[in-house]
Amino acid sequence: MISTLVLLITKSFRQHLFSTVVTAASIALAGGLLMSVWTLREEARKTFAEVSGGYDAVLGARGSKLQLVLNAVFHLEESTGNMEWKDFLEAQKNPSVERAVPMAMGDNFRGYRVVGTLPEFFAGDAASTTRLTARSPGRIFDVTSREAVVGSFAAEQLGLKRGDRIKPYHGLNFNEEHQHEEDYVIVGILEPTSSPVDRVIWIPLEGLQKLSGHDPKSSTEISAVLVKLKGGSATAGFLLDQSYNKQGTRLTFAWPIGRIVALFFDKISWFDRVLELVAYLVALVATASVVASIYNSMNERRREIAILRALGAHRALVSAAVVFESAAITALGMLGALAVHGAIMWSVTGVLKVQTGVVLNPWSPNGILVFAPLGMIALSAAAGLVPALKAYRTDVATNLIPAS
Amino acid sequence: MLEVSRLRKAFTSPEGALSPVVDVEDFQINERDHVALRGDSGSGKTTFLNLIAGILRPDAGRVAIQGQVISDLNEAARDRLRATAIGYVFQTFNLLQGYTCLENVLLAMTFAGRADRSRAEALLRRVGLGQRLGHRPRQLSTGQQQRVAVARALANRPILVVADEPTGNLDSGNGHEVLELLRDTCRENEAALLLVSHDRDVLSEFDDVRDFHQINRACSALPQ
Known part of the structure; x- marks a missing residue:
């Protein structure tokens, strides 16, 4: 049959x-x-x-939570504005915060974002999947030098390799006329992470703040702070949310990152x-x-x-x-x-x-x-x-x- | 072996009138007999064969093949009996065009649940098409196509082969060869043969020729 x-x-x-x-x-x-x-x-x-880079929240200038997340985590949106360095220090000292990493954006290299941060951004703990490591041979930048590490995708697209020198351009959009004078030497290419990190060129925070042409006032300002709460505590997140968003008026605490992204999709x-x-x-x-x-x-x-x-x-x-x-x-x-x-x-x-x-x-x-x-x-x-x-x-x- | 009694079949005309086509009081064939039915076109011969083969269900009467009353069976049982006990050779061959000679014969075997490739090949060799097993009907002459139809009709070792004007679409040379082949293979397979034709040359080959006009009382009622 x-x-x-x-x-x-x-x-x-x-x-x-x-x-x-x-x-x-x-x-x-x-x-x-x-x-x-x-x-x-x-x-x-x-x-x-799931793209949170291992962080639970983003702290930034008063504005949209989604914009803050898109800017600091996905490196897609404009910044909501700058925040004071002391705000970062205050967040860092909060007992429920495990790790706080400042970020400064506003420059690019041929369309790929140049972001200033601290070496702590790459640290994580050894067992963490969010720990960023440079491909061997290579290393993370030294904060006292004009050094850069490049995300794997950006390096591939721009043809950058260890030892190359780059001069960042001012602004998030590439404009040949707005090139800074400072040279940064590439000391490492990051391992691929299949996340927005791969598209970014990372330099020391202070270096970006003090690039030629930047407003001297901005040397004590940052764009956002990535925050990891102790044990991912929902209670701590809720309390910080209340503190910054309901009682405060200067800053926005975008928490939790995954939920904010999900709301965007909703x-x-x-x-x-x-x-x-x-x-x-x-x-x-x-x-x-x-x-x-x-x-x-x-x-x-x-x-x-x-x-x-x-x-x-x-x-x-x-x-x-x-x-x-x-x-x-x-x-x-x-x-x-x-x-x-x-x-x-x-x-x-x-x-x-x-x-x-x-x-x-x-x-x-x-x-x-x-x-x-x-x-x-x-x-x-x-x-x-x-x-x-x-x-x-x-x-x-x-x-x-x-x-x- | 084949017993037909009081068999009646009528069709409704486009005008709505009931028109009798077959009205056979009594008709019999013994095992291994070769019988020819003489009848003109439109005399109800094909309908008669379709009733014997169980393709059509009679309005009244009885058709029995080796004691099994095919006219009393439900459709599935009639299909099964047709596949296993009756071979049918058509005037227009009715080969499946998308199938090879071998597949045409094998497919008939599968409906009887007894696909036997070696027998199918042997039958095709017997009808002279051993070199054409993989050919499709369109690649064969009309005579060769009817030979495939003969092989297919005998595939399941039927006890009765009905042939409806099997030489009607062939020239006289091919017609004679096919007829001879049909009769020989029926003998070899011990099958009875009931053939209808209006061709005198064909009819002259048979010892037992019956006039369908005399058998079928409905003939007189049919339009000439």
């Missing part, structure tokens, strides 16, 4: 090769789009929420839903095209069905062959959809890496990679019942005679 079904289906594929290939290709595109939209949404939300979730709806509709149309293709070929198949029936094939067998053919075309299409999904994810992942430094995993375990193929195959099989009914009702005696 099964071998007969397989034979009937493969023969039908050969006889209707063109329409089989076209419909399978449409399924591949639709299925690939559906899986990619879903995976991108899930992966982006998960991955971006705000644009309507766009996800629109994309998802479009993907569902495309998948539905592609499934319908499989059925339409088979249904339209039923007239030319009538004689073949009649011959099969005359040879002893039961109605249920020829009908089942039609249902399974519909499912098999979709199954073939969904194999192609995995390739389309891989291609779309590869492209989007590449763009995201360039734009944000965040690397998504296209093949991260995700239910949609199983449920979309199974769902579409089941939907096609169900829709295949329509032409199957036509096959079931084919009159043998009438259709054995060739149409003149």
Whole structure:
């Protein structure tokens, strides 16, 4: 029975090769789009929420929490403004703060951010996955020298290597006319982290504050402070949130980082839903095209069905062959959809890496990679019942005679 | 072996009138007999064969093959009996165009649950197509296509082969060869043969020729 079904289906594929290939290709595109939209949404939300560099919060000048996180963690947005060095010292002394690292932004090297910080930023504890290390041979900069370490992606894109000298440009956007005079020698390239850190050139905090052309007043100011709470304490976070955001008026405490990123994704979730709806509709149309293709070929198949029936094939067998053919075309299409999904994810992942430094995993375990193929195959099989009914009702005696 | 009694079948005309096509009181064939039915086009011969083969269900009457009343069986059982006990040779060959000669014969075997590649190959060699096993029907002459149909009809060792104008689409030379082959292979496989034709040359080959106009009382009611 099964071998007969397989034979009937493969023969039908050969006889209707063109329409089989076209419909399978449409399924591949639709299925690939559906899986990619879903995976991108899930992966982006998960991955971006996890990009905290091991810190729980960002402290910065009064402004939007999201802007603060995007600026200090993702290195994407403008700064909310500067804050006083004493604010950093105060945060550092807070008993619930395990580690506080200041950052100063405002310069770039050929479009890649140059950020001033302290060596503590790279330290972490030895067991921490967030600890940043320079590729060997290489080291982290010395705060007393004009030295820089470069994120792996920035180094690769800019062709920088240890020993090279760079002169930063003023501002976050690259403008050839605004180059600083100071030279920084590269002493290390960081190991890749698949995070925004990879896109940044790091120099000593004091060095950036005192670059030529910067306002002397800003030499005691910083852009933000990354804060790690002791044990990630929710209570401490809540108390600091109350202290800075509710009672204070000068500073903003963006905590917790993951939740703020998640809220951002919540705000644009309507766009996800629109994309998802479009993907569902495309998948539905592609499934319908499989059925339409088979249904339209039923007239030319009538004689073949009649011959099969005359040879002893039961109605249920020829009908089942039609249902399974519909499912098999979709199954073939969904194999192609995995390739389309891989291609779309590869492209989007590449763009995201360039734009944000965040690397998504296209093949991260995700239910949609199983449920979309199974769902579409089941939907096609169900829709295949329509032409199957036509096959079931084919009159043998009438259709054995060739149409003149 | 084949017993037909009080067999009736009528179709509804486009105008809505019920038009009797087959009305056979009694018809019998013994095991291994070769019987030819003489009848003109439109006399209900094909309908008669389709009723015997269980493709159509009679309005009344009885068709029994080796004691098994095919007219009383449900459709699935009729399909099964047709696959296992009856071979059918059509005027228009009715080969599956997407299948090779060998696959056409093998597929008929699978419906009887007895696919036997060596027998299929042997049958095709027997009908002179041993070198054409992988050819598709379109790659064969009409005579060769009907030879494949003969091999397919005998694939499941049927006890009865029905042939509906098997030489109707062939020239006289090919027709004679196919007819001879059909009769020889039926003998070799100990199958009875019921052949309908209006071709005098074909009918002259048979000792037992019956006039369908006399057997089928509905013929007189059919439009000439």
